[in-house]
Amino acid sequence: MIKMAILAFFYFTIVAFFLSAVFYYINTKNLGKTSGKIATSLAVTGLITSTIVLLLRVMLTGQGPFSNSVEFLVLLSWLCVLFYLLFEFKFKTQSAGFLMLLLAGLLVLFVALIMPRSLIMINSQPPVLKSIWLSSHVFTAVLAYGAFALAAAVSASYLLYSSKGFKELNVENIIYGIIVFGFVMLTITIFLGAIWAEQAWGCYWSWDPKEIWSLITWGIYALYFHFRSSKHWSDQVAAIFAVGGFVVVLFTFFGVNFLMRGLHSYA
Amino acid sequence: MEFFKSFKSMQTGFTLLLLISLFASFVDVSNPSAAYSFIGFYVLVILFVINLAIYVVNKLKKIIQILKMRTESRRTLYIGLGLHLSLFAVHAGIALVFMGNMLDLSLGYNQRVEMRPGETFKLPDSNTTLKLEDFQIDYYEDGSPSQYTSKVLVIEKDKEVLHDITVNHPLKISGSKMYQESYGWRMNIEIDGGNKSKKYLVKSGEEIGLGDNKIEIIRYVPNFVHGKMREQGISGNPAVIYFIPQKDLTSAAKLGEKVKISDNEYLTFVDKQVFTVLKVKTSPGLPFVESGGAMLVIGIVLVFLLMNNKAMRFNDVYKDVSK
Numbered sequence: 266m267i268k269m270a271i272l273a274f275f276y277f278t279i280v281a282f283f284l285s286a287v288f289y290y291i292n293t294k295n296l297g298k299t300s301g302k303i304a305t306s307l308a309v310t311g312l313i314t315s316t317i318v319l320l321l322r323v324m325l326t327g328q329g330p331f332s333n334s335v336e337f338l339v340l341l342s343w344l345c346v347l348f349y350l351l352f353e354f355k356f357k358t359q360s361a362g363f364l365m366l367l368l369a370g371l372l373v374l375f376v377a378l379i380m381p382r383s384l385i386m387i388n389s390q391p392p393v394l395k396s397i398w399l400s401s402h403v404f405t406a407v408l409a410y411g412a413f414a415l416a417a418a419v420s421a422s423y424l425l426y427s428s429k430g431f432k433e434l435n436v437e438n439i440i441y442g443i444i445v446f447g448f449v450m451l452t453i454t455i456f457l458g459a460i461w462a463e464q465a466w467g468c469y470w471s472w473d474p475k476e477i478w479s480l481i482t483w484g485i486y487a488l489y490f491h492f493r494s495s496k497h498w499s500d501q502v503a504a505i506f507a508v509g510g511f512v513v514v515l516f517t518f519f520g521v522n523f524l525m526r527g528l529h530s531y532a
Numbered sequence: 533m534e535f536f537k538s539f540k541s542m543q544t545g546f547t548l549l550l551l552i553s554l555f556a557s558f559v560d561v562s563n564p565s566a567a568y569s570f571i572g573f574y575v576l577v578i579l580f581v582i583n584l585a586i587y588v589v590n591k592l593k594k595i596i597q598i599l600k601m602r603t604e605s606r607r608t609l610y611i612g613l614g615l616h617l618s619l620f621a622v623h624a625g626i627a628l629v630f631m632g633n634m635l636d637l638s639l640g641y642n643q644r645v646e647m648r649p650g651e652t653f654k655l656p657d658s659n660t661t662l663k664l665e666d667f668q669i670d671y672y673e674d675g676s677p678s679q680y681t682s683k684v685l686v687i688e689k690d691k692e693v694l695h696d697i698t699v700n701h702p703l704k705i706s707g708s709k710m711y712q713e714s715y716g717w718r719m720n721i722e723i724d725g726g727n728k729s730k731k732y733l734v735k736s737g738e739e740i741g742l743g744d745n746k747i748e749i750i751r752y753v754p755n756f757v758h759g760k761m762r763e764q765g766i767s768g769n770p771a772v773i774y775f776i777p778q779k780d781l782t783s784a785a786k787l788g789e790k791v792k793i794s795d796n797e798y799l800t801f802v803d804k805q806v807f808t809v810l811k812v813k814t815s816p817g818l819p820f821v822e823s824g825g826a827m828l829v830i831g832i833v834l835v836f837l838l839m840n841n842k843a844m845r846f847n848d849v850y851k852d853v854s855k
Contacts, residue, residue, distance in 0.1 A: 389672040392679045392699035445836045456829050459821075464700050467642075467711040467811045469821060470633060472556040484549050491542050 268385040271321045274314045275339075275384060279377060281311030282346070282370035289362030293426055301359050308346055308366055315343040315373075318384075326387055331403035332394050334522055335376050335383040342372040344411035352415060352443075356434060360426065365418040398461035405454040410514055412447030413486075416440050417511030420504035437500040440507050441493070448486045455479055478517040485510050540586040548580040570637075577630050584627040591620040615838045621831030628824025635817030642813040644713065647682075648805055655812065658706040661687040665694065667715060667808040675755065680712050682808040697810065707814055714809035717752035719772060720802040724790070731802075747793065748775040752804050756784050772801045 288304035318339060319330055330336035349365040376384065423436050458476075463469040470476060489506045492498060538544060555573050595616050601609065645653050647664040654661050663685040670679040682697045686705055697703045702711045721732045723742065732740050736751045755768030771784040776793060785791045791799045 389674055389676045389678065392677060395679075396700045449832055449836060452829055452832050456825050459825060461700075463818075464702060465711075466713070467702065467709060467813050469818075472560075474557070477553050477557050481550070481553050484546060484553070488546055491546070 267321055267325050271318055271325065271385055274317045274321070275373070276377070278311050278314045278318060278342075279370060279373045281307050281314060282342070282366050282373060285311060286363055286366035286370055289359060289366055292359055293363055293422075304359065304362055304366075305350070305353065308350060308362070311366075311369075312343065312346045312350065315339065315346065319343060322384065325385070328390060329400050329404075331400045332390055333383065333388070335380050337403065337407065337518075338372050338376050339384070340407050341410055341414075342369040344407055345369040345372070345414050348411050348415045349418070352419070356439065358431060358434065360431060361415070361419045361422040364421050365415065368414055368418060393465050396461050396464065398457055398464065402454055402457040402461055405450045405457060409447045409450035409454055410518065412443050412450060413507075413511050413514045416443040416447065416507040419443070420507035423504050424501065424508070437503045440503050444486060444489060444507060444510075448483075448490070451479070451483055451486065455483060474521045475517070478513070478521050482510070482513050482517050485513055540583060545580065545583045545587075548576055548583060552576045552580060574634065574638075577634055581627050581630050584623050584630075588620060588624045588627065591616060591623065595620065611838055614834060618831045618834035618838060621827040622835060625824040625826070625828030625831055628820045629828065630824075632817030632820030632822075632824060635820065636815050639816050640814055641708070642811070645810045645812055646716075646807050647810065648718075648807045652687075653810075653812070655706055655708050656814070658708070659688065660706045660708075662705075662710070662810075663687060664808060667806050669715070680715055680808070682712055682810060684710075709813055709815065711811040711813075712808070713811040716807055716809065718805045718807060719749055719752065720804070721749075722800045722802050723793075724798040724800065726796050733805075742793075742797065745776070745778050745794065747799065748777065749773075750775055750782070753784075770804075772804075774799075 285304050285307035288300045288307060291300040292304055322330055322336065322339070330340050345365055346369045349362065349369075353359055353362065419436070420440055423431055423440075458479075459469040462471065489503075489510060492506070493503070552573070555576060559570075559573065595613065598609065598613050598616060641656050643656075647653060647662075649664050649666055652661050652663045664682060665685050666683040668681045668683070669677050670681070672678045679698055684695055684697060684703070686693050686695055686703075688706070695703050695705075697710050697712045699712045702709045704710075716736055719732075719734050719736075721734055721740065723730045723732070723740070734740060734749050736749055739746045739748045750773040752770070752772050754770050756771035756773075757769070769786070771786050773782065773784045775782045783791075785799070785801055787801050787803060789800065793799050
């Protein structure tokens with residue numbers, strides 16, 4: 266029963282996210298109030314059903330959604346939408362909605378296409394994954410990825426149709442604020458992961474592919490803060506940096522998890 | 533002079549960090565036996581640490597300069613000082629983490645120790661001896677392992693204390709740390725060739741050579757289920773899965789069961805012995821890594837908090853602090 270409910274709400278979430286993206290797109294083309302309201306309502310609906318999916322999953326497994334790729338992706342899509350809605354309500358702009366909801370939809374669609382049964386499977390947690398450090402490591406990683414996703418969506422939207430939706434907004438400052446949050450979370454993620462790895466394997470840093478690419482991601486965003494002092498810096502450059510940084514984040518997750526072997530292969 | 537100027541730059545620091553990451557992507561730097569590659573890695577890390585050290589020293593000078601300053605606004609002074617101290621902590625923290633890592637790779641002791649119950653192991657550079665009393669595997673209801681526990685007796689002079697080492701809960705004794713890394717089974721095997729028989733003690737994955745023939749022991753399973761090669765729980769139907777290449781045959785045999793492997797040879801898995809694998813290591817660089825990591829995280833949080841407080845763009849602050 267609970268498994269059926271998870272699947273039903275999960276597929277409803279996918280539809281809600283994609284429909285919301287479509288209405289956000291219509292909204293960017295024509296700035297009509299109705300399509301914008303429908304888009305936001307659909308995003309909120311998808312967020313609610315996604316929350317239900319996560320809660321049911323926690324009930325099913327008896328543990329937090331922090332132990333495999335499926336849980337990470339569903340949690341990430343949930344957080345992307347949550348962060349986006351907070352952004353929309355705070356800055357009163359829907360311009361980044363299309364890309365953000367499209368991304369959230371693609372994340373859950375990926376789960377539905379590649380790992381459809383994983384969402385209702387109960388895999389006993391291997392001993393090495395039973396650690397509070399791991400849960401906090403994954404939780405902060407989702408927060409970091411969600412923030413970088415939002416920064417990239419806002420940036421890409423700004424680059425694509427800046428004149429329409431970002432009037433009177435200091436886009437560079439907004440992107441900066443979001444990346445600061447993501448960067449602090451990413452730093453904490455790496456630190457917590459090192460503590461966990463030290464306890465589990467006796468090695469806080471093994472130079473495995475995930476660790477290397479996390480370091481590269483961290484370096485790219487650190488470079489962003491340093492380049493912010495350059496005289497060539499502009500809103501456009503900041504936006505390009507945010508989009509490029511997120512491409513590396515995506516590779517760190519998808520490329521490393523699915524193409525390379527290492528200590529994070531189970532994730 | 534020009535070289536030094538460009539070496540101490542932020543661009544050089546980031547280039548070195550990228551090179552270190554790329555190097556580590558292609559070479560197993562955690563393996564000191566790859567000595568040639570390892571030296572190249574060392575050089576890059578040392579250059580990176582020097583680059584950071586130059587920044588840290590300059591920052592320290594700036595902090596001392598601020599401390600000597602007289603200003604009417606104490607708040608501005610404290611925020612400015614805090615910002616410089618935070619940036620100092622971030623860069624010094626990164627340098628400490630890399631230095632600690634290099635210390636561990638070069639001076640740290642790291643060994644995998646296989647022990648059967650009753651066996652002992654003397655810790656390096658100490659009078660402490662470990663004796664494995666027991667090794668236990670706990671299982672979930674579905675048969676998958678939930679925890680591995682090595683019960684070890686720590687013998688120091690006249691004192692003997694029993695400790696548990698489990699996954700995620702290492703034991704720290706006499707400057708060494710012991711981690712529950714793995715476990716395995718050894719099989720007592722008897723090959724009966726009619727008028728003579730031979731006995732072997734073999735681990736999973738090992739082979740027994742019998743003239744032109746051989747038998748590979750794939751694994752011991754505590755509860756064998758047909759069609760499933762994986763471990764299915766603590767009790768039920770213990771069996772050994774083996775492979776005979778010359779017959780291209782993979783099969784399973786119960787303990788004590790006599791298996792015909794050729795016209796006049798029979799194989800019997802007499803019994804099994806469990807062994808634990810502990811990782812024993814010393815980590816002389818760990819205090820540097822821990823303090824560096826803490827400085828890095830706290831420093832980064834403070835940098836952004838103080839910068840927000842100062843209500844200025846990062847580039848303005850950066851221009852200010854890079855003077």
